[in-house]
Amino acid sequence: MIDLTIDAGHGGKDSGAVGTTGVKEKDITLKLALKVGKILSSRGVSVNYTRTDDSSVELSQRAAIANNSKARFFLSIHINSASSPTANGTETYAFSAGGQGEKLAAAVQKNLVAAIGLTNRGVKFANFAVLRETAMPAALTEVNFICNPKEEAMLKDEAFLDKTATGISKGVVEFLGLKWEQQPQPTKPPETPKVEGITRIMGTAQATVSQMVSFAMKGNKEPQLPSCTLKELAEIFVSEAKAEGVRADVAWAQSLHETGYFKYGGIVKASQNNYAGIGALNGNAEGQAANFPTPIIGVRAQIQHLKAYASKEALVNECVDPRFSLVTRGSAEFVEWLGVADNPNGKGWAYLGRGYGASVISLLNGILKEEKEVEDGIPQWQKDALETLVEKKVIGDRAYWSKRLGEKITIGEVLGLLAKL
Ligand SMILES: [Zn+2]
Known part of the structure; x- marks a missing residue:
């Protein structure tokens, strides 16, 4: 749904009004329309345009663009002109009094005047084609007078145009009942400082099977493991990780994170022998993640997937990870880099995964704090x-x-x- 059709007045062969130093209305209205659209889009208001370049668009076609897109509101942007070089100030039009169009015009007029500080000529009514032929409430604003050399000079100043666009946008936002103070909605993930990598995924486990098991039991006394015991699973992690040179305790910590200490309850079911959500992408339906025939194969796939990220070495065992070939080898050497958002390489196990590595590290630290059993040889x-x-x-x-x-x-x-x- 389009909230607002933004109409840059004139264009192409129609220059609109021209100032004494040659500034053309059509160029200013296009700049303003694009600036307003950018500001509004960043605040979650959906917009479209009657033109986004210097093309000629008939008045009836402008209204048709808005009508066909079923936009909720319409705003036309113009620069005024009169016979007197001293004419000055801002005015905004609606088709008639008493409707939403007048409210839109009033909000734009008020905020625009506040932003640029020119004479407030008020809200007026006129039978302009775009106001008449648009099916939705519509307004048309005249920012200032291009025939007035002082006001024409302002139009050459990019900072003035920015202020103008901000004022118009504030008016629209106020009219739509949104809060201007709200943080703009990011159109792409914001850049965040990347996390320093410290804990290598490849290497020898520091934790023992009993530490892995006792820590897991603290998080969940009844692990959902239909095919093996918790201890057997930990032993599988140790042997599979060792085979590929991956740290078993890191992989175990990751599994605790992914499965909630083997409580499951998410996309992956306990019966799938999938201990790290391989193939369970956000938005997948329940149970669409990879199924592995046995715990050994499930653990092997996870270890291989970790190795894919952590190293460029070839696998020792035959590849059972269905997503191995999708990984950029060696792109996440450290646990801290498993979340894409935290990884200077912009890759990783979890998308966007900000803090994913930190969560795994925190579990790993918990495992390592478990008391180590003395290797005493007593059965x-x-x-x-x-x-x-x-x-x-x-x-x-x-x-x-x-x-x-x-x-x-x-x-x-x-x-x-x-x-x-
Ligand atoms: Zn005009």
């Missing part, structure tokens, strides 16, 4: 047995016995324990 069933006996109060000093799990036991100690049972 888990023996550790579990100790916990059971502590719980059952057969053993009182957990710390004492925990340290001695690998030692030999004396007959006396056995008898002591048996007696407690």
Whole structure:
């Protein structure tokens, strides 16, 4: 839907009024129309134009352009002229009193006068063709008098034209009931400072399987993993990551971020063995992300996709990542660069992904803060047995016995324990 058709008066063979030093109305109205359109577009007002270059457009065609596009409102921009070289000031026309056209004219007139400070000649009514033939409320503004050398000189000043365009635009915005103070709507993502890359994706994991598992359990006691246990999955991450030279803990942190600690609930379903939303683009319907036949293949695809971004090295395993070939190899060496918006190369895993890398890093730090289990070679069933006996109060000093799990036991100690049972 078009909010406003902007009509630059005259054009082509019709110069409009011409000043004593040769300034042509048609050139000024075109400049102003384009400036107004740019300002309004940046504030979310949709506009079209009756002309955007120096072409001749009949008056009835101007109205037809607005009518055919079903624009809500119409605004024609002109520069005034009179026989007297001292005629001066600003005036804005509507077709008749009492309607929306008059309100539009009044808002434009008020804001334009406030912006450029010339004589306020007020809102007037006239049977101009573009006001008459347009189907929507319409106004026509006459910025100043080109026949007045002082006011003609202003029209040569780009800063004056900018002020004029701003005044007209403010009037339209006020008439539409929008707030001028609102931040302009960016037409493209704003430039943001890129993030310094620190944490390499390639390398050896610093976290152990037990740290990965215990951190994940803190975030979600019931991970949705239909095909394996959490520990088995962490072990798959470690072996698959190692095969390709990727940090398993980084990939794990990314999966926690992508799946919400394996809670899922987004586009990807737990049954898809897709732990990093591969192929789950914004706007995809539920379940359209890639499906992987097993956890191993799912993890392998994620590791390969990370490697695609983090390195230019060839894959070790056969490629199972369906999107591997779409990645610019080596374009995101660091975790901090996985979000496109944060990456000086303008590439990355997540679009726009501002802060994506930081979220993964924060999870990685959480994993690394988990207590590291001592690599003591004691089988888990023996550790579990100790916990059971502590719980059952057969053993009182957990710390004492925990340290001695690998030692030999004396007959006396056995008898002591048996007696407690
Ligand atoms: Zn004119």
